[in-house]
Amino acid sequence: MSMANEFEPNILGILCNWCTYAGADLAGTARMQYPPNVRVIRVMCTGRLDPAFVLKALSLGADGVLVSGCHIGDCHYLAGNFKSRRRVALMRKLIEEYGYDRERLRMTFVSASEGALWAEVVQDMVNTIKKLGPNPLKQAGAAGQEGAIADEF
């Protein structure tokens, strides 16, 4: 890492195949540089987002979860992003109940032609999580252990 003591967040990305994953590829083709803190899981549609994925990631110590799909109205499957947007809105409230700041979960909309936007989204998410600090479970040294929500998922 760049500085020995600086906190570098581990962020899970869940991206749809048709828009944001393609947009992230475009950022690569255009050699747009952004922070290396996101690990991406590719799904066909953000509608595939099971709330359990978010809870699982947080319970195992992820510092943030970034869900990103097509712009509203542009979903390759017509309306999957509407459903995930609703789910994410609810999940942001739910994770607060578990003691996580809602900003640790974010949904963005990046199309296949918006490579620059993807680089911005990652930069912004990394900045936000850096401000929030590491996952509270990690701070307590409990990540991945018999945590309150780890059992359920």
Next chain:
Amino acid sequence: MDQEKRIGVFVCHCGTNIAGVVNIPEIVEYTKTLPNVAFADAYTYVCSTPGQEMIINAIKEQNLNGVVVAACSPRLHEPTFRRATERGGVNQFLFSMANIREQNTWVHMEMPEEATRKAKDLIRMEVARASKLEPLEAKVVPVEKAALVIGAGIAGIQASLDLAASGIKTYLVEKEPSIGGNMSRLDKTFPTLDCSQCILTPKMVDVERSENIELMTYSEVEDVSGYIGNFDVTIRQKSRYIYEDKCNGCGKCQEVCPVSRPNEFDLGLQPRKAAYVPFPQAVPLKFTIDMDSCIKCDLCKADDACGELEAIDFDKPDEIVNVKVGTIIVATGFDMYDVERKEEWGYKVYDNVVTGLEFERLIGASGPTGGKVIRPSDGKQPKSVGFVLCAGSRDQDEEDGAKPYCSRVCCMYSLKHAHQLIEKIPGCVPYLFYMDIRSFGKAYEEFYYRIQDEGGKFIRGRVAKITEDPITKNLIVTAEDTLLGEIMEMEMDMVVLASAVVPTESTQKIKKLLTLSNSPDGWLLEAHPKLNPMSTTTDGVFLAGMCQGPRDIPDVVAHAGAAAAAASIPIHRGSVTLEPIYAIVDEERCGGCATCIGMCPYGATELTHVDSKLIAHVNEAKCKGCGTCGSACPSGAIKMQHFTNEQIMSEIEAFAQGW
């Protein structure tokens, strides 16, 4: 499934694209320590023939039953490596890909350590996923031997003719009463000065005569469902209030019609009747009654007009037609940028400021003046004409809706206009205000020199302001000559704004119907900008012509031919292989709550009775594999194949092992 997992991992150098940033040996050594990994190695180009042979040999020698390639994006080479996996004797769906190029080495070029760590993480996640992958069988479905082409400008016409010539039944749908599109509005075409109508109308007639083309003019696509090979298309044939089979195109209805309104085809420069054809060479030559302006005087029905033909029926309803096609070509073309929004140029304020397309009608032999160039204010021949190039193109002004892109045709059509003026009006001087003259095509640069020799004046600079002398109606053009570094003012008889091209309004509607994407500038997005500019991300849907981006006629024709060839491949092959990525229901776990029913936008989930128990069922043919139902199922009964909960959860667990 209880068989021991033996996964082979192949790390690609991609020349220096990957190896130039990350530490490949370190990654390979790390990969060997991961659970279920039986073999790991690296190679310069895994996608090359020796690279693929390496996978195939390793599968056989190491008895592998799973493959992970860490290389470029799966959107690029997943099909390549799936085939290699299959050739090695392992089911292709037991393959997974880690994207360590587009989403790693290319975006963290100055951070080798972090990128190396990220590559390890991504490989670990894909190995975990590959450990949970299940073999699937791709489904082969027959392809309907017909195609749909949306839009009948030169792109749609060319695509339809090519499809029809290869023996494919083609439905050509055009929303206007005639085919021909914008090209039929043009007088001459650059740089050869071919008469546009002369080269276009034979093709239009060919369309009408072709046995394989079913032409549907004055029609719009209302709905599309299904998938490649099996699209169900609903088309609304708007009522012309004239029976096409009875109308013989005699035009008597038009003669007697008392209504007068601006003809859209001539951009309002001359009137038409309520009973009309847009232009004399229209195909089909069938009249249309514009019910919005018809006063129902019945003169057209009288004995001295349509009379005995009885072709006119004011109550004729729209017709809804359903067709089944295997592939679809979108050719929705372009409109002109609304240059009125650039107030500084006074379009629609000053009579003698016209757009390039209007000038095309003014100079065109089939136009309102019969090709005699006159200025709108007084009908006099102009002796000096200013051309404002890049009118709305190459312009970052978002407030005016201007476009940052180059429209690719305006330089050349303005040069052509300049030539025509010099030819038609002795002594007339065209002044072209340009930023750069982009004469990039075959014989274009030579044409540019020719206009210079003929007396065209070129001023490098943007026009800042146009004002009018209220008495003479002459225009005062203010611009900076950037080569002299001087502000200049010139009086002109007339100004032509070479307005930008923009996607048509209906492009957005078609985009939604076919779940296509567009680039930020509004043009439809191709599958790959270099290697697949005529395909889209929706299988079986192709793009032809300007709807994908600005291009001139030769490029449109080439693009349309490519689209037709691509669209004919699945039809001639007769079948397509569909990804078995669809949801399945575990009947034991399903409680019949119907939550999934509301989730599916395709109506693929339905409730059925099995042994008196109500359970959900997924119709494989309708399911497109988004997985939205699976993530909503409260009992975890729906399994989204190839993206199962187990597979994704294992990736998340592997992700969490990174700290």
